[in-house]
Amino acid sequence: MLMDDMGWGDLGVFGHPAKETPNLDKMAAEGLLLPDFYSANPLCSPSRAALLTGRLPIRNGFYSDNAHARNAYTPQTIVGGIPDEEILFPELLQKTGYTNKIIGKWHLGQQAQYHPLLHGFDEWFGAPNCHFGPFDDKSQPNIPVYRNAEMIGRYYEEFEITKNGESNLTQMYTQEATDFIYRLSSDKQPFLLYWAVDATHDPLYASKKFLGTSQRGLYGDAMRELDWGVGEILKALETAQVLDNTLVIFSSDNGAATYAKTGGGSNGPFLCGKETTLEGGMREPTIAYWPGKIKPGVSHQLGSLMDIFTTTLDLAGVELPKDRIIDGVNLAPVLFGNESIIDRPIFYYRGDELMAVRVQDYKAHLWTWSNSLEEYHRGTDFCPGQDVANLTNHDQQNHTAQPILIHLGRDPGEKFHISPSSAEYKQMMPRILEVVNKHHSEMKKGKPQLNYCDSSVMNWAPPGCEKMNKCLPIPKSKEYKCTWTH
Amino acid sequence: MLMDDMGWGDLGVFGHPAKETPNLDKMAAEGLLLPDFYSANPLCSPSRAALLTGRLPIRNGFYSDNAHARNAYTPQTIVGGIPDEEILFPELLQKTGYTNKIIGKWHLGQQAQYHPLLHGFDEWFGAPNCHFGPFDDKSQPNIPVYRNAEMIGRYYEEFEITKNGESNLTQMYTQEATDFIYRLSSDKQPFLLYWAVDATHDPLYASKKFLGTSQRGLYGDAMRELDWGVGEILKALETAQVLDNTLVIFSSDNGAATYAKTGGGSNGPFLCGKETTLEGGMREPTIAYWPGKIKPGVSHQLGSLMDIFTTTLDLAGVELPKDRIIDGVNLAPVLFGNESIIDRPIFYYRGDELMAVRVQDYKAHLWTWSNSLEEYHRGTDFCPGQDVANLTNHDQQNHTAQPILIHLGRDPGEKFHISPSSAEYKQMMPRILEVVNKHHSEMKKGKPQLNYCDSSVMNWAPPGCEKMNKCLPIPKSKEYKCTWTH
Numbered sequence: 001m002l003m004d005d006m007g008w009g010d011l012g013v014f015g016h017p018a019k020e021t022p023n024l025d026k027m028a029a030e031g032l033l034l035p036d037f038y039s040a041n042p043l044c045s046p047s048r049a050a051l052l053t054g055r056l057p058i059r060n061g062f063y064s065d066n067a068h069a070r071n072a073y074t075p076q077t078i079v080g081g082i083p084d085e086e087i088l089f090p091e092l093l094q095k096t097g098y099t100n101k102i103i104g105k106w107h108l109g110q111q112a113q114y115h116p117l118l119h120g121f122d123e124w125f126g127a128p129n130c131h132f133g134p135f136d137d138k139s140q141p142n143i144p145v146y147r148n149a150e151m152i153g154r155y156y157e158e159f160e161i162t163k164n165g166e167s168n169l170t171q172m173y174t175q176e177a178t179d180f181i182y183r184l185s186s187d188k189q190p191f192l193l194y195w196a197v198d199a200t201h202d203p204l205y206a207s208k209k210f211l212g213t214s215q216r217g218l219y220g221d222a223m224r225e226l227d228w229g230v231g232e233i234l235k236a237l238e239t240a241q242v243l244d245n246t247l248v249i250f251s252s253d254n255g256a257a258t259y260a261k262t263g264g265g266s267n268g269p270f271l272c273g274k275e276t277t278l279e280g281g282m283r284e285p286t287i288a289y290w291p292g293k294i295k296p297g298v299s300h301q302l303g304s305l306m307d308i309f310t311t312t313l314d315l316a317g318v319e320l321p322k323d324r325i326i327d328g329v330n331l332a333p334v335l336f337g338n339e340s341i342i343d344r345p346i347f348y349y350r351g352d353e354l355m356a357v358r359v360q361d362y363k364a365h366l367w368t369w370s371n372s373l374e375e376y377h378r379g380t381d382f383c384p385g386q387d388v389a390n391l392t393n394h395d396q397q398n399h400t401a402q403p404i405l406i407h408l409g410r411d412p413g414e415k416f417h418i419s420p421s422s423a424e425y426k427q428m429m430p431r432i433l434e435v436v437n438k439h440h441s442e443m444k445k446g447k448p449q450l451n452y453c454d455s456s457v458m459n460w461a462p463p464g465c466e467k468m469n470k471c472l473p474i475p476k477s478k479e480y481k482c483t484w485t486h
Numbered sequence: 487m488l489m490d491d492m493g494w495g496d497l498g499v500f501g502h503p504a505k506e507t508p509n510l511d512k513m514a515a516e517g518l519l520l521p522d523f524y525s526a527n528p529l530c531s532p533s534r535a536a537l538l539t540g541r542l543p544i545r546n547g548f549y550s551d552n553a554h555a556r557n558a559y560t561p562q563t564i565v566g567g568i569p570d571e572e573i574l575f576p577e578l579l580q581k582t583g584y585t586n587k588i589i590g591k592w593h594l595g596q597q598a599q600y601h602p603l604l605h606g607f608d609e610w611f612g613a614p615n616c617h618f619g620p621f622d623d624k625s626q627p628n629i630p631v632y633r634n635a636e637m638i639g640r641y642y643e644e645f646e647i648t649k650n651g652e653s654n655l656t657q658m659y660t661q662e663a664t665d666f667i668y669r670l671s672s673d674k675q676p677f678l679l680y681w682a683v684d685a686t687h688d689p690l691y692a693s694k695k696f697l698g699t700s701q702r703g704l705y706g707d708a709m710r711e712l713d714w715g716v717g718e719i720l721k722a723l724e725t726a727q728v729l730d731n732t733l734v735i736f737s738s739d740n741g742a743a744t745y746a747k748t749g750g751g752s753n754g755p756f757l758c759g760k761e762t763t764l765e766g767g768m769r770e771p772t773i774a775y776w777p778g779k780i781k782p783g784v785s786h787q788l789g790s791l792m793d794i795f796t797t798t799l800d801l802a803g804v805e806l807p808k809d810r811i812i813d814g815v816n817l818a819p820v821l822f823g824n825e826s827i828i829d830r831p832i833f834y835y836r837g838d839e840l841m842a843v844r845v846q847d848y849k850a851h852l853w854t855w856s857n858s859l860e861e862y863h864r865g866t867d868f869c870p871g872q873d874v875a876n877l878t879n880h881d882q883q884n885h886t887a888q889p890i891l892i893h894l895g896r897d898p899g900e901k902f903h904i905s906p907s908s909a910e911y912k913q914m915m916p917r918i919l920e921v922v923n924k925h926h927s928e929m930k931k932g933k934p935q936l937n938y939c940d941s942s943v944m945n946w947a948p949p950g951c952e953k954m955n956k957c958l959p960i961p962k963s964k965e966y967k968c969t970w971t972h
Contacts (some may be wrong), residue, residue: 015495017898019521219896271871407703409702410701410748414749
């Protein structure tokens with residue numbers, strides 16, 4: 001269950017004062033809470049590509065080097081997508097007999113060759129891009145919604161999202177999930193369900209039943225409906241009698257969008273949010289759940305969405321690919337209590353740059369940047385109300401010669417730098433830099449997939465549009481370098 | 487159980503990423519969590535005086551008007567203390583047969599006439615002031631520790647707190663508590679236990695067993711030991727078979743001391759901390775616990791430490807004093823599920839000034855101030871890493887003509903002001919100002935107790951010092967106006 005732009009602090013169990021997530025809080029109480037779990041990137045497309053490939057975006061190509069340290073993603077003008085050479089874990093599961101379904105947002109490329117059914121999934125109900133819109137059909141078509149290989153409508157057309165945020169999408173996504181679970185379970189077939197819902201991503205939405213029910217406004221309405229959906233899915237697993245044979249993982253793709261002001265989520269005590277390599281940008285609200293197999297509790301294991309690749313394959317008895325570096329770690333020994341902590345670093349990338357690294361409780365910032373002064377003055381603030389010298393700066397700062405060191409145990413909010421002249425700094429920094437140097441020396445960057453844009457690749461005439469009479473004329477191709485401003 | 491400088495965000499259940507409070511989290515899971523609970527003041531002495539009298543410090547005299555909107559407390563030079571005219575709820579409980587004990591910090595005046603045994607308590611083990619020190623005996627004596635009406639030693643002398651933070655005080659306070667519970671329960675006597683421990687107040691301490699065990703450093707060690715103590719007390723209530731007949735309330739006296747850098751606690755997603763009337767200064771981590779009587783859950787009832795006065799007396803069947811205004815509200819109907827929410831405002835005072843008021847989910851700031859620029863430049867920062875225009879300002883700003891409006895449901899971090907030109911502002915502000923005007927019109931200020939200081943009133947020769955040969959020469963009296971800098 002991968003949420004979209006949901007923050008670490010949005011769940012009751014992670015401290016949101018509204019405490020409006022009873023199903024997730026119950027799931028956490030009965031499962032393993034992972035407060036130190038990270039996405040591989042502070043933005044959606046690279047984060048999702050990393051989850052599915054078990055590899056950092058810098059390896060799988062989900063980055064841009066058009067400019068230094070820029071976040072890039074897959075708007076509908078993007079030319080690239082997930083390369084065929086990349087192995088997604090559903091592909092490997094498929095080979096051992098799993099039936100795989102993705103429900104919701106794909107975001108690994110909107111051109112047909114990048115679609116989920118060519119990359120390990122058997123079924124798809126959802127969309128290739130964000131549900132931005134409504135568009136005008138002339139300069140931009142609305143995003144198509146797919147049922148498997150063909151579109152069955154578009155957002156704002158067949159799939160309504162009203163101006164005041166009413167939409168039945170979370171209801172549909174939940175129904176799709178429980179239907180799939182019942183169907184596969186009754187056939188006694190192994191399955192992978194990738195529930196990639198997006199109600200907490202701008203533009204926010206909730207169904208009529210949930211609109212106006214949260215003390216948090218529309219964002220909270222969306223949260224409450226997703227929490228309801230999680231409850232429905234767990235109930236379906238129980239009713240279908242597969243709960244004792246199913247690993248459920250709940251997480252989010254990146255930090256809450258703090259720039260959305262009160263329309264965004266909460267990153268709890270952490271600094272900044274989405275788009276940044278501060279903790280608010282990449283720390284994810286994560287729960288692992290498997291009653292009878294995973295003991296209820298809390299683990300401070302450093303985890304990454306990429307670990308889902310490795311852990312899942314281990315559980316399914318599938319060997320890892322040997323021809324490439326896999327960044328994901330097998331968390332099974334920790335989940336099942338056989339090992340307390342696996343010592344592994346967390347790498348915080350922004351585009352083509354390694355911005356920071358975490359080793360145990362220490363985080364070293366090698367580069368820092370919130371966004372440019374121009375962007376900031378235009379009203380985009382990734383750190384509203386927050387101001388920490390040399391961390392929330394509006395110029396790109398290179399600290400590689402003397403990284404900024406934070407102890408995340410004593411200082412989860414990254415407010416207090418450890419002095420470079422301290423014994424603690426002198427003891428830890430060489431160990432961290434060793435990890436960094438090893439990482440750099442072994443790095444083989446993938447070909448960047450997010451460099452080029454072109455209006456002709458937009459969702460003008462997706463597969464299936466003929467049947468619906470929804471094909472739009474495709475403009476002439478004119479490739480250009482995408483502009484990534486932050 | 488009243489903690490000292492513990493923040494809303496310090497408990498696992500309130501979202502601290504370290505999740506090192508298993509006993510409190512269990513207490514919360516089995517009790518009623520109150521995320522919208524407040525102290526009556528962002529500083530210790532006034533907060534404690536308000537708790538015990540059920541009245542705002544501006545009424546009970548625990549404030550100073552030496553300067554505008556200044557936090558004052560009871561250092562050992564303070565001349566004033568709790569006036570005899572004030573009625574403390576233990577006094578009223580005593581009359582109906584309760585035996586009352588305070589363990590830990592009193593802070594309602596250190597001169598003998600202000601001591602707990604003259605103000606409703608039958609027993610005392612603890613100290614009148616903060617455990618600052620060690621002092622030099624010439625300009626300042628160390629703070630005495632009392633057993634009932636007489637001192638039995640002093641901090642840093644008979645009661646050790648080492649430089650590295652080792653002390654057995656929490657162990658002692660816990661032992662005192664469980665002993666008291668067993669003794670009174672075996673006699674089938676009704677009792678009030680006021681467990682006012684202070685390990686999370688600077689200077690932090692923990693016993694050897696807990697030192698170095700937290701990922702949060704010394705503050706976390708102190709937290710872990712207090713959490714252990716809470717567990718021991720609940721266990722004692724169970725073993726003594728009085729758990730089904732005892733209301734337990736856990737809270738803290740004010741927000742975490744954010745200026746203590748990594749040595750202070752966490753206020754979670756809230757702005758600033760102790761000393762301020764921003765949420766971080768007065769929102770308290772509160773749990774009400776009474777298995778079988780209070781249903782497990784969460785209540786967004788706006789609560790105040792002053793409500794403990796009113797609620798406790800109601801439960802004991804004692805009538806409230808009729809000759810004075812009591813600010814505390816009887817929360818019993820909410821605790822026991824007979825009423826969902828009692829509509830009541832929260833008043834945020836700093837010294838002699840009403841700084842802000844909360845009505846339902848709306849908070850209006852009438853005055854704002856973090857601290858002076860001089861203090862700030864000397865290194866005292868009440869809002870480290872935080873910067874919100876017109877809220878974290880270093881000059882006292884008067885917003886009474888156009889208060890700053892925040893919706894705490896959508897914006898618990900107080901980052902986004904609601905525009906005065908919005909319909910929402912125009913609808914809510916008159917309702918809030920009505921509450922403010924009513925409050926002001928009914929206000930009869932108490933005589934300020936925290937205006938005068940004098941070296942001669944310090945703990946030179948406390949009762950009992952003769953027996954111990956620990957009396958120090960008392961200097962000549964010279965009263966002066968205390969200086970309250972923030």
